[in-house]
Amino acid sequence: MKDHDLQIRKDKATLAADIVDALVARIDEALQQRGEAHVVLTGGSMGEAVMQAWSARPADDADRSAVHLWWGDERWVPAGDAERNDQQAVDAGLKRLGIPDDNIHRMPAAGGSYGDDVERAAAAYASELAEFDEADTNGLEEDPAVPTFDVLMLGVGPDGHIASLFPQHKAQNCTTTTTVAVHDSPKPPPTRISLTYPAIERAREIWFTVAGADKADAVERALTTDDPWNTPASAVEGLRATVWWLDTAAAAKVPSNDAS
Numbered sequence: 001m002k003d004h005d006l007q008i009r010k011d012k013a014t015l016a017a018d019i020v021d022a023l024v025a026r027i028d029e030a031l032q033q034r035g036e037a038h039v040v041l042t043g044g045s046m047g048e049a050v051m052q053a054w055s056a057r058p059a060d061d062a063d064r065s066a067v068h069l070w071w072g073d074e075r076w077v078p079a080g081d082a083e084r085n086d087q088q089a090v091d092a093g094l095k096r097l098g099i100p101d102d103n104i105h106r107m108p109a110a111g112g113s114y115g116d117d118v119e120r121a122a123a124a125y126a127s128e129l130a131e132f133d134e135a136d137t138n139g140l141e142e143d144p145a146v147p148t149f150d151v152l153m154l155g156v157g158p159d160g161h162i163a164s165l166f167p168q169h170k171a172q173n174c175t176t177t178t179t180v181a182v183h184d185s186p187k188p189p190p191t192r193i194s195l196t197y198p199a200i201e202r203a204r205e206i207w208f209t210v211a212g213a214d215k216a217d218a219v220e221r222a223l224t225t226d227d228p229w230n231t232p233a234s235a236v237e238g239l240r241a242t243v244w245w246l247d248t249a250a251a252a253k254v255p256s257n258d259a260s
């Protein structure tokens with residue numbers, strides 16, 4: 001069993017609310033310490049639940065002009081398509097957060113500036129990430145050209161995938177760039193863009209956000225094995241912390257799964 005921080009809650013709604021409380025605290029801390037905050041959103045069911053909980057918080061007058069949002073992966077369909085992770089975030093309340101549009105770093109869409117060229121689109125997102133690469137990493141080792149993310153959230157599929165890195169899929173082998181175009185995804189839609197492992201691991205904190213009984217086996221494998229090829233969620237750790245935010249159903253096969 002890995003020495004990761006386990007945060008287990010009784011249900012998905014409580015889980016999402018507590019994730020958001022912790023996220024807002026991390027963002028405030030990053031703004032105070034470094035003057036800006038970089039957060040990576042996940043798509044999927046927990047991406048939606050977290051965004052709903054975040055956008056439902058009472059409005060405050062906090063300055064969010066230095067908060068940047070990124071995505072860990074995106075589905076290669078046109079802008080505005082309900083399958084897109086960014087569109088699901090918008091539908092869940094993204095625009096109510098008060099974060100400037102220029103700081104919301106969406107992955108390119110099919111049929112947009114890069115037409116149907118998903119490779120070029122992935123490379124363009126890598127360039128956008130590189131614009132926020134810092135020279136001063138506050139003592140952390142520097143490597144891939146991405147901002148050092150303060151919190152990078154990852155949903156986990158029932159198969160153990162994270163972002164759009166799927167079990168036994170060759171996109172996992174891409175370690176020389178920070179983004180990868182994913183073809184033949186086993187989960188629809190078949191074409192996607194994903195951060196690669198080196199980019200994902202450039203995060204002070206990685207937060208796995210997982211709810212539901214169908215994820216319990218994947219969570220157990222991720223916490224007890226080091227086998228990225230078969231369970232991508234077993235592959236990554238944050239630079240300072242790795243936190244598993246689980247509801248009791250997703251934590252069913254994890255030892256000491258006391259909910260609060």
Ligand SMILES: O=C1O[C@H](COP(=O)(O)O)[C@@H](O)[C@H](O)[C@H]1O
Pocket residue numbers: 042043044045046047072073074075085154155156157158162163164187
């Ligand atoms: O397709 C995707 O799936 C994963 C997991 O989503 P879930 O709905 O099973 O929770 C998600 O993390 C990823 O961002 C998304 O593109």
